Amino acid sequence: DAARLSAELRRMSGSSYGRYKSLKGEWDFGDFTLSIDRVQSDPFAPPSRISVRVPAAVAAMPEHAWRSPVRRRATADYLVRRAYRVLKGARLRIDSGGQEVIERASGRIDRGDLLLRLGIELPGHGRRIDARGAESELCERLPAMVDALRWEELDQEDAVAFADTVEDTVALRAELPSRGLVAFVADGSVLPRYSGVSDRPMDGSAVVPFTAPETLRVTVKLPHRGEVSGLGIPEGITLIVGGGFHGKSTLLHALERGVYDHVPGDGRELVATRPDAVKIRAEEGRRVERTDVSAFVRNLPTGSDTGDFRSDNASGSTSQAANISESLEAGSTTLxxxxxxxxxxxxxRDTRMQALVHGDREPLIPFVDLVRPLHRHHGVSTVLVMGGSGDYFDVADNVVMLDGYxxxxxxERARALAAERTDATYHAPAHRIVDQRSVNANARGRSKIKRRDMDVLTFGESDIDVRHLAQLVDPGQIVGVGLALRMLSEDGLLGDDRTVAEALDALDDRLAREGVNALGSGFAGDYALPRRFEIAAALNRLRTLRVRA
Ligand code: ADP
Ligand code: MG
Known part of the structure; x- marks a missing residue:
């Protein structure tokens, strides 16, 4: 069939570009099957889409590389990264990850078969077919890539070490609850990044590797590395203090990313955070649809009901309150x-401000009065960076100071400075039920799911602002969120009077059973697996969203 495709391409040489469409379908290359799934209509349109199935007998991966779901994800990720490198300079493209190892549609393993999805810019001379160019991509570079992915062609030790690393991180994360920890940062970890725009590790002599304080040091045993020691951040309220520029935000960012697994050499391979941890921030201007923020906001000057708060343009404080309520609604237990x-x-709120603005004039109940009841009565832990105020000394279970990283x-020292504080009461936000029809992926009759950089998810007629979702870390996840929203509405998961949390449970069940590709039926592009918290966050920011009375 490879010869048949070559011959076919040669016959098409110089024809009008549209004839490429006749290539659609399956081509048996012997070693693998090529499927030409979608053909671009002109050279300037988004790339055409192809998929490749390499049978187990050719891929020749040993069973240990893919038998467990964790190693299967890691090995597939490893192979996709290799494919990406092999294709440098080609018109063939494969979506591969950054520093995180996230299940993605571009590379999967199915009982030892390797399944790849790629894009290709089919070459043209103006609007005529460039047959030689196409032949060199599809009939030479593609088979060479498949060849390079065969197990005997790999640095096998490297491939196995990659999967071992991921397996260790997963084991470490799984160990946290039974140890009463929300996060762990191994001694020797490298947390700072190369720059504000590069997620690679900082290098050079300026790096201060992480070392846990003796009193908070714990040791865990991992399947491959054996015993590892590091900082265990206990459940409850942990305060991170320290002077400006001493590394507080860097540590918190590492904890945000610790819900994901990292590639060997990243420096954060052994930083693990509870998988339901959510970064909370203020997000002025976001839309809020009928969220219960009454635990944080009593009465607004507008007289609106804060137990059923709606705004097209939330303030800094109300947006942050909504972010907390919605994260808890989605099931987070770590903020x-x-x-x-x-x-x-x-x-x-300090005492002087209380003296000046008191009683009913201040609708806000500060988080410092709620963070303890959140933990005591609702089991929600908080890790908080606060260098500017000592108020949280009163409520912190543990205080970690960063000094020169x-x-x-x-x-003990913070406790000596603490004062008595009367907690407010926290009540869990009401569970909402969404009007399924208000979540519509279809713009003018056609499904439209697209992303713009890391900032915007276009979902049907709506643009969803996702730029402040710190734990959406991969471009493919943004598309994955759009596909998940589509599944929530079109497959009826938001129906049957299900609450938002119940709909997310149903979605998680399906993704656990069927894997990432369950999201993409009929979708030709690249996507990766998002968490339920980012799916919920996008849903909550959708400007057409309606919650049922
Ligand atoms: P803070 O939040 O305390 O003001 P940051 O976390 O923003 O401080 O860190 C300030 C700077 O120090 C950043 O440029 C960061 O990359 C760098 N940095 C952080 N941790 C380390 C470290 N362990 N070793 C070297 N540089 C670091
Ligand atoms: Mg900071």
Whole structure:
């Protein structure tokens, strides 16, 4: 068939570009099957889409590389990264990950068969077919790539070490609840990044590797690395303090990313956070649809009901309150908060301000009065960066000070400075039921799911602002969120009077059973697996969303 495709292409040489469409369908290359799924209509349109199935007998992966779901995801990720490197300079493209190892549609393993999805810019001379160019991509570079992915062609030790690393991180994360921890940061971890725009590790002599303070050091045993020691952040309220520029936000960012697994050499391979941890921030201007923020906001000057709060343009404090309520509604039990991105008036209120603005004039109940009841009565832990105010000394279970990028346990010293504080009461937000029809992926009759950079998810007629969702880390996840929203509405998961949380449970069940590709039926592009918290966050920011009375 490879010869048949070559011959076919040669026959098409110089014909009008549209004739490429006749190539659609399956081509048996012997070693693998090529499927030409979607053909672009002109050279300037988005790339055409193809898929490749390499049978187990050719891929020749040993069973240990793919038998467990964790190793299957890791090995597929490893192969996709290799394919990406092999295709450098080609017109063939494969979607591969950054520093995180996330299940994605471009590379999967099915009982030892390797399934790949790629894009290709089919070459043209103007609007005529460039047959030689197409032949070199499809009949030479593609088979060479498949060849390079065969197990005997790999650096096998490297491939196995990659899967071992991921398996260790997964084991570490699974260990957290039974140890009463919300996160773990191994000694020797490298947390700072190369730059604000590069997620690779910082290198050079300026890097201060992480070392846990003795009093908070715990040791865990991992399947491959054996015993590893590091900082265990206990459940409850943990405060991270320290002077400006001493590494507080860097530590918190590492914890945000610790819900994902990292590639070997990243520096954060052994940073693990509870999978339901959510970064909370203020997000002025976001839409809020009937969220219960009454635990944080009593009465607004507008007289609107804060138990059923709606706004097309939320303030810093009300947006942050909504972000907390919605994360808890979606099932989070760990909140990550950084003073750099919070609304100060929702975080603290000092005595002088209370004396000036008191009683009913201040609708906000500061988080400092709610963070303890959140943990005691609702089992929600908080890790909070706060260098600017000592108010949280009163409520913190543990205080870690960063000094020159080194953490110290200063809990006792902070406790000596703490004052009595009367907690407010926290009640869990009401569970909402969504009007399924208000979540519509179809713009003028056709499904439209697209992303713009890391900022915007276009979903049907709506643009959803996702730029502040710190734990959406991969471009493919943004598309994945759009596909998940489509599934929630079109497959009826939001129907049958299900609450938002119940709909997310149903979605999680399906993705656990069927894997990432369950999201993409009929969808030709690239996508990766998002978490339920980012799916919920996008749903909550959808400007057409309607919650049923
Ligand atoms: P803070 O939040 O305390 O003000 P940041 O976390 O923003 O501080 O860190 C300030 C700078 O220090 C950043 O440029 C960051 O990359 C760098 N940095 C953080 N941690 C380390 C480290 N362990 N080693 C070297 N540089 C670091
Ligand atoms: Mg900071």
């Amino acid at each position: 990550l908060v950084d003073e750099d991105t919070t609304a100060t008036n929702l975080m603290i 080194r953490p110290y346990d200063v809990t």
